[in-house]
Amino acid sequence: MGRARGVPVLRLRPRSARLCRQQPGKCARKPRLRLRVPAPRAMALLQPSRLLGAATSRRACLAPAAARSSSWWSHVEMGPPDPILGVTEAFRRDTNTKKMNLGVGAYRDDNGKPYVLNCVRKAEAQIAAKKMDKEYLPIAGLAEFNKASAELALGETSEVIKNGRYVTVQSISGTGSLRIGANFLQRFFKSSHDVYLPKPSWGNHTPIFRDAGLQLQAYRYYDPKTCGFDFSGALDDISKIPEKSIILFHACAHNPTGVDPRPEQWKELASVVKKRNLFVFFDMAYQGFASGDINRDAWAVRHFIEQGINIVLSQSYAKNMGLYGERVGAFTVICSDAEEAKRVESQLKILIRPMYSNPPINGARIASTILNSPDLRKEWLGEVKGMADRIIGMRTQLVSNLKKEGSSYNWQHITDQIGMFCFTGLKPEQVERLTKEFSIYMTKDGRISVAGVTSGNVGYLAHAIYQVTK
Amino acid sequence: MIASDTSLNHEYLPILGLPDFRANASRIALGDDSPAIKEGRVGGVQCLGGTGALRIGAEFLRRWYNGNNNTTTPVYISSPSWENHNSVFTDAGFKDIRTYRYWDPAKRGLDLQGLLEDMEAAPEFSIFILHACAHNPTGTDPTQEQWKQIATVMKRRFLFPFFDSAYQGFASGCLDRDAWAVRYFVAQGFELFCAQSFSKNFGLYNERVGNLSVVGKDANNVQRVLSQMEKIARTTWSNPPSQGARIVATTLTSPLLFAEWKDNVKTMADRVLLMRSELRSRLEDLGTPGTWSHITDQIGMFSFTGLNPKQVDYMIKEKHIYLMASGRINMCGLTTKNLDYVASSIHEAVTKI
Numbered sequence A: 001m002g003r004a005r006g007v008p009v010l011r012l013r014p015r016s017a018r019l020c021r022q023q024p025g026k027c028a029r030k031p032r033l034r035l036r037v038p039a040p041r042a043m044a045l046l047q048p049s050r051l052l053g054a055a056t057s058r059r060a061c062l063a064p065a066a067a068r069s070s071s072w073w074s075h076v077e078m079g080p081p082d083p084i085l086g087v088t089e090a091f092r093r094d095t096n097t098k099k100m101n102l103g104v105g106a107y108r109d110d111n112g113k114p115y116v117l118n119c120v121r122k123a124e125a126q127i128a129a130k131k132m133d134k135e136y137l138p139i140a141g142l143a144e145f146n147k148a149s150a151e152l153a154l155g156e157t158s159e160v161i162k163n164g165r166y167v168t169v170q171s172i173s174g175t176g177s178l179r180i181g182a183n184f185l186q187r188f189f190k191s192s193h194d195v196y197l198p199k200p201s202w203g204n205h206t207p208i209f210r211d212a213g214l215q216l217q218a219y220r221y222y223d224p225k226t227c228g229f230d231f232s233g234a235l236d237d238i239s240k241i242p243e244k245s246i247i248l249f250h251a252c253a254h255n256p257t258g259v260d261p262r263p264e265q266w267k268e269l270a271s272v273v274k275k276r277n278l279f280v281f282f283d284m285a286y287q288g289f290a291s292g293d294i295n296r297d298a299w300a301v302r303h304f305i306e307q308g309i310n311i312v313l314s315q316s317y318a319k320n321m322g323l324y325g326e327r328v329g330a331f332t333v334i335c336s337d338a339e340e341a342k343r344v345e346s347q348l349k350i351l352i353r354p355m356y357s358n359p360p361i362n363g364a365r366i367a368s369t370i371l372n373s374p375d376l377r378k379e380w381l382g383e384v385k386g387m388a389d390r391i392i393g394m395r396t397q398l399v400s401n402l403k404k405e406g407s408s409y410n411w412q413h414i415t416d417q418i419g420m421f422c423f424t425g426l427k428p429e430q431v432e433r434l435t436k437e438f439s440i441y442m443t444k445d446g447r448i449s450v451a452g453v454t455s456g457n458v459g460y461l462a463h464a465i466y467q468v469t470k
Numbered sequence B: 001m002i003a004s005d006t007s008l009n010h011e012y013l014p015i016l017g018l019p020d021f022r023a024n025a026s027r028i029a030l031g032d033d034s035p036a037i038k039e040g041r042v043g044g045v046q047c048l049g050g051t052g053a054l055r056i057g058a059e060f061l062r063r064w065y066n067g068n069n070n071t072t073t074p075v076y077i078s079s080p081s082w083e084n085h086n087s088v089f090t091d092a093g094f095k096d097i098r099t100y101r102y103w104d105p106a107k108r109g110l111d112l113q114g115l116l117e118d119m120e121a122a123p124e125f126s127i128f129i130l131h132a133c134a135h136n137p138t139g140t141d142p143t144q145e146q147w148k149q150i151a152t153v154m155k156r157r158f159l160f161p162f163f164d165s166a167y168q169g170f171a172s173g174c175l176d177r178d179a180w181a182v183r184y185f186v187a188q189g190f191e192l193f194c195a196q197s198f199s200k201n202f203g204l205y206n207e208r209v210g211n212l213s214v215v216g217k218d219a220n221n222v223q224r225v226l227s228q229m230e231k232i233a234r235t236t237w238s239n240p241p242s243q244g245a246r247i248v249a250t251t252l253t254s255p256l257l258f259a260e261w262k263d264n265v266k267t268m269a270d271r272v273l274l275m276r277s278e279l280r281s282r283l284e285d286l287g288t289p290g291t292w293s294h295i296t297d298q299i300g301m302f303s304f305t306g307l308n309p310k311q312v313d314y315m316i317k318e319k320h321i322y323l324m325a326s327g328r329i330n331m332c333g334l335t336t337k338n339l340d341y342v343a344s345s346i347h348e349a350v351t352k353i
Helices: A064-069 A081-094 A120-132 A143-155 A161-162 A173-189 A205-211 A232-240 A263-276 A297-305 A340-358 A362-372 A374-403 A411-415 A428-438 A460-470 B019-029 B049-064 B084-091 B113-121 B144-157 B182-188 B219-236 B241-255 B257-285 B311-321 B339-352
Strands: A166-172 A194-199 A216-219 A244-248 A279-284 A312-316 A328-334 A421-423 A445-450 B042-047 B077-079 B097-101 B127-131 B160-165 B194-198 B210-214 B302-304 B329-331
Touching: A064 B241, A120 A362, A143 A166, A143 A244, A143 A297, A143 A362, A143 B257, A166 A173, A166 A340, A173 A205, A173 A279, A173 A312, A173 B219, A194 A205, A205 A216, A205 A297, A205 B084, A205 B219, A232 A263, A232 B241, A263 A297, A263 A421, A297 A340, A297 B210, A328 A362, A328 B049, A340 B084, A340 B339, A362 A374, A362 B241, A411 A421, A428 A460, B019 B042, B019 B182, B019 B194, B019 B210, B019 B241, B042 B219, B049 B160, B049 B194, B049 B210, B049 B219, B077 B084, B084 B097, B097 B113, B113 B144, B127 B329, B144 B182, B144 B329, B182 B194, B194 B329, B210 B219, B241 B257, B257 B339, B311 B339, B329 B339
Parallel strands: A194 A216, A194 A244, A244 A279, A279 A312, B077 B097, B077 B127, B127 B160, B160 B194
Antiparallel strands: A166 A328, A312 A328, A421 A445, B042 B210, B194 B210, B302 B329
């Protein structure tokens, strides 16, 4: 494997010792704590709220006796629970039978149950019958999956596909794709290390880009006054972004707001982006899931490319194929030509290899089987539309139920917004009341996962929201 | 069992992975009666293969070990080692990656003296990557007595042990025997990391099944460590793939399947051991110049044959036998059908080149 420019070179030091920098400071005094020892079976992550705060003192001083008896980790702080996944954990602990989990964005059917797509089950059966081996995938993943994934996003007739001026690598779902992209840009995008995110954005975007060594900035996006798109604010901010900065867009079904630009607004955004010569990173986690139509949901991505903007793109199959825990995703770089694509691919592999060597096969095989078999693909498109339609239906029912409750507020944004999430406009205090008084769980920003709403509980939800907002 | 269980779905695992997998994977490494497990001071992080476990461990160490975000802590990797070790720690942000002497090409064995000297000379708190068993690529492991000496020096110099355990069970055929070094260090009171891979011993290569076992001074420390591991996992892959972990967890928690697995592992290890003895005896029968006892002295998947780059080139170009330029061969590539051909080819390479 060749060495990329900018990759630190292994330095072989002479054997002579170097004095280690020793940290001054008092010996760490950790709180004396006897915890109940959980049985090995249940040795999962223990609830952070039950634990003492960490000793924040500096690392142990170095008198041998003291160092031996203290821990290397005395100064390690207790990390805060993940805001999104933490909601589910709190929900699980709740014993109220009417409880609702509107936290994490995972689709539920009208019975509130996880939904395994029929096309997925069929694909799994086909794969099992072939009794394939478990040999390592290449670093870039399953080739048939990569190709099909690019075609799904870009359209099969895309000139990019025809000219082969792209590279797609399999990734660990959307997060892994964003991470590869972030690391790739940190290493090779020399013009800027500033990434502009919409305000607000998915909570995990910020730490992903930051961990990769990039700086985060924001452009206006959500208008809390209208619970809609702040188009003029976005245009204004974007037109002032320094040239050649990196800008991230949600391709469809914006997370967490559910607010998407209309096509004519996307056109203007693309035009400003071109004028400012910005580098575009599209995050598409919901293709098909937003409108029910995969082409419509990919429209913005395809439009930008047609305008000559060579984007990078993250895709996830967690939601639209219900493959959440299988970790299926892809990262695509649109290049000037096929030769550049080959060079980019080689560098992506150099990034991936020291991260996890090669990706997991199971989900990619399922996705590839579905995308590449006409029958299964057709069935999948129908099921995706079914999921999207159910969500759209729940939005409609929620609004009509709120009206029936007697709410005087304008809840139109609930049906204007699209995709899995809805920014209700509820304030943190109201959210807290919903959780405490009604056992309805959502993130503090007032975001609900509409996928967690069913015809059985939409009335209860409307009632609860009315109670905390009247 | 998993395929026919219709109650299973494809939902997200927790960030740190499947609880049953994590607990049982750590149990496999540290032993059923591990006092550290009983004391609740062991944690597991499900990761994508051994590579993923190494990377998450490296990312954590760079953030939290020997100060905060101390990228200058020296990291020592054996000479030679698996090439990816260097990249893992470099990409995790460490700036000072060094080697410690390991392989003695003259005696075709462990350079223990050089190893211990390098440990004595290493700055305190340096991180040492140790191969738990079946050293890759040399197939040369310290004996138990040698491990004891290594542990003594590491304790005195406050060096951090980061074990890479990719072949537990695969080396000797016995899980406990292959975990002896890790368990000894734990018994000696070390805090350590152990990156476990289930790629080889479960044959689950492409499912990416790994576990980072964290052994700390007490439960409180381990819990805080795990909470920070969560943050790292969240920005790397959010949560790990479920399929392979379910397979391993199901196997490890079912007495029947567990017994069958141990047997399967022994079968794999025995075949490799057979190939070693068969190759060695053929070379000795052919009278191939040099000594070939190292082929059976070495352990695990790989053998450092001692072939030089020119001889390796001959093997590839003339005999269509593909091996690494270092002379490393994967013993698993040998079968009863090709042993003769490989032996005679090595003979030719050594006598002609």
